[in-house]
Amino acid sequence: MNSTTKITPKNSIFDINSPTIHDALVFLDGLVPDANKGLPQELFFFITRMTPMVNVDLLIKDENKRTLLAWRQDQFAGGGWHLPGGIVRYKERFEERVSKVAETELETQVEFDEVPLSTHQVICGHKTRGHFVSILYNCRLPSSFVPANKGLNPSDPGFIQWHDRCPDNLVRVHEMYRDHI
Numbered sequence: 754m755n756s757t758t759k760i761t762p763k764n765s766i767f768d769i770n771s772p773t774i775h776d777a778l779v780f781l782d783g784l785v786p787d788a789n790k791g792l793p794q795e796l797f798f799f800i801t802r803m804t805p806m807v808n809v810d811l812l813i814k815d816e817n818k819r820t821l822l823a824w825r826q827d828q829f830a831g832g833g834w835h836l837p838g839g840i841v842r843y844k845e846r847f848e849e850r851v852s853k854v855a856e857t858e859l860e861t862q863v864e865f866d867e868v869p870l871s872t873h874q875v876i877c878g879h880k881t882r883g884h885f886v887s888i889l890y891n892c893r894l895p896s897s898f899v900p901a902n903k904g905l906n907p908s909d910p911g912f913i914q915w916h917d918r919c920p921d922n923l924v925r926v927h928e929m930y931r932d933h934i
Contacts, residue, residue, distance in 0.1 A: 788843035798881050805874075805884040809850045810838035812870060812889055812933050813863055815896040815915065820934045823858060824912040825924055833924035834916070838887070851890050859913060860901055863892040873929050889930065 785792055792800065813821040813836075822834040839854040841847060848867065855863040875885040900913035907914065919934035 789845060791842060801882045801884075802880050805886055806882070807841045807886045808838050808888070809841065809847055809854065810836040810887055810889050810927070810930070811851060811854055811863065811865070811892045812836060812930065813855075813859075813892040813894055815894055815898070817896050817917075819896065819915040819917055820919070821859070821894065821898075821900070821913060822916050822920070822923075822934075824907065824910060824914075826908075826910045831924060833922040833927075834914075834920045835924045835927045836889075836930060837913075847888060847890075851892070855892070858911070859894075859898075861894070861898065863894055865890045865892040870933070875926055875929070877926065885926075887929075889933070 781796065784796060791797070815821075821837070823837050824833075825835045826832040837854050837858045839850055839857070841850045845853075847869070848865075851865050852862060855861060870889045870891045873887045873889070875887055877883040896915075902912055905912040916934065919931050923931060923934070
């Protein structure tokens with residue numbers, strides 16, 4: 754099958770007037786003027802049903818060995834504490850994503866080791882956002898850092914808090930990091 758083959762498999766839901774794969778891809782490409790800035794959510798979710806995503810997770814510690822965690826509540830991970838992190842964008846270096854996650858989620862920069870602490874493959878039971886290659890970076894902030902939280906309550910998604918020990922209600926996809934926290 755080449756890029757101009759009509760999507761008309763025998764006995765399929767597609768008819769002779771279906772768009773070509775090429776036409777569909779041209780349309781989708783037009784929705785993303787700059788992939789470095791991310792993707793529209795519906796397109797992102799579609800892509801995550803087709804291929805693994807690569808993300809960075811930040812293990813942020815202070816000099817007192819506390820860990821900075823964020824509250825998460827969504828249809829994919831459920832509710833619980835998790836490490837700040839983010840999906841690597843097209844042509845973005847891992848180190849850039851570490852810095853952008855710190856800036857976006859914490860409104861600050863972190864010191865971090867250039868060599869990742871670990872790499873994990875995560876395969877979830879659901880289809881959308883169901884396969885990741887997660888790269889863990891060891892990061893540091895001083896204990897004087899106070900998360901802004903901008904009016905968020907502890908049960909609001911995005912609430913950031915220092916933890917002396919690993920909480921019992923860590924999101925399941927981050928159980929692989931329990932021993933690090």
